[in-house]
Amino acid sequence: MPLNDRLVSIVTPAYKAEQVVAETIRSVQAQSYPHWEMLVVEDGSPDGTADVVAGFSVADPRVRLIRQENAGPAMARQKALDHACGRYIAFLDSDDLWLPEKLERQLAFMARQQAAFTYTAFRRIRADGSGLGHLIEVPQQMTYRQLLGNTAIATSTVLVDRAATGEFRMTKTYYDDFVLWLGILKSGHVAYGLNEDLMRYRVMGGSVSRNKLKSARMVWHTFREVENLS
Numbered sequence: 001m002p003l004n005d006r007l008v009s010i011v012t013p014a015y016k017a018e019q020v021v022a023e024t025i026r027s028v029q030a031q032s033y034p035h036w037e038m039l040v041v042e043d044g045s046p047d048g049t050a051d052v053v054a055g056f057s058v059a060d061p062r063v064r065l066i067r068q069e070n071a072g073p074a075m076a077r078q079k080a081l082d083h084a085c086g087r088y089i090a091f092l093d094s095d096d097l098w099l100p101e102k103l104e105r106q107l108a109f110m111a112r113q114q115a116a117f118t119y120t121a122f123r124r125i126r127a128d129g130s131g132l133g134h135l136i137e138v139p140q141q142m143t144y145r146q147l148l149g150n151t152a153i154a155t156s157t158v159l160v161d162r163a164a165t166g167e168f169r170m171t172k173t174y175y176d177d178f179v180l181w182l183g184i185l186k187s188g189h190v191a192y193g194l195n196e197d198l199m200r201y202r203v204m205g206g207s208v209s210r211n212k213l214k215s216a217r218m219v220w221h222t223f224r225e226v227e228n229l230s
Helices: 021-029 049-059 073-083 102-113 144-148 176-186 212-226
Strands: 004-014 036-043 063-068 086-091 117-126 159-161 191-203
Touching (some): 004 073, 021 036, 021 049, 036 049, 036 073, 063 073, 073 176, 144 176
Parallel strands (some): 004 036, 004 086, 036 063, 117 191
Antiparallel strands (some): 086 159, 117 159
């Protein structure tokens, strides 16, 4: 099936997101760029996540609910990719938020840079949405080698042009997003950073990224087992 050149397919895995996913969806609906589809994959969540998303999908057909048995975020993202019709793939976690001009400004930036892969600056917020943090600025660009020593790319800021990269798939591993970025850049692409405040990263109390020791161990595992580095 040919890709829709104007369409941005937004990949959103959702698990136990009943309390936050509505605000995430509303931040997409508020985008100044209207040509998008939001693929929310409900990953066997035991709460009311699916019901919340279904309510939005009835009123706005651009919001699509996809359900699967619990398989983790990597497979949820892959399920969304399997259904995506857009030339552009954006990643947005179910607890994060976009500012209204995120897609419009990032797409214009990609066109200027002739870039296949871009990411943006962002700010952190608390779990309840309060406490706006300082701007997390990003490097102007990142190669594969540079990314190995830098985790500056926040998942919910990434936008990829599939017409340039070709099709790609998620790997079922702890840092599936990071592994995907490495794979795209390893093929010769460069990631370009747009240093504009366009995303809100919600810091959840139980977030895996909060466990720094485990995170460091899994980054090492990624380098050793996935990238085959010494």
